[in-house]
């Protein structure tokens with residue numbers, strides 16, 4: 109009986125000491141973003157990112173998007189950015205739409221591409237065949253992504269901004285050049301495919 113108690117005590121002590129260092133490294137941090145429409149879109153959504161060391165578990169739901177077309181989605185961050193969503197004041201050429209570049213002072217450059225598979229780096233910013241296509245106008249996305257520790261820390265500190273792109277300005281059910289011309293990011297794509305539609309700061 110005494111031996112069992114001692115063994116039990118040792119077991120408890122071991123599990124306590126093994127739990128302590130991981131708590132010291134940092135418990136999981138959960139950030140949330142209410143996704144608000146940009147460019148007079150009717151879309152809405154919510155994102156949650158749970159930071160666990162260098163892993164980010166991203167869960168994202170959005171609705172009232174152009175259906176059946178790819179929607180690029182990213183986490184943006186820049187050390188010099190304002191860590192917020194752009195406003196009409198960011199419409200630097202006063203054309204009454206915010207393109208992705210005009211939003212950069214607010215949310216910074218792309219740091220993570222929320223693709224459905226494969227690479228998630230900024231290299232995949234416009235990987236249109238690996239982004240959700242919003243059947244019925246809805247996106248329901250979940251993926252765990254490994255990132256560099258410094259970036260995970262910045263996002264855990266509430267400095268990441270989640271942006272979803274793709275808006276059908278002329279309501280013809282597709283991305284086309286008649287909506288708003290060429291994309292400032294890639295002239296082979298319509299601006300409708302790359303302009304931001306939803307945005308929220310992860311905090």
Ligand SMILES: [Cu+2]
Nearest residue numbers: 181182218271
């Ligand atoms: Cu983006």
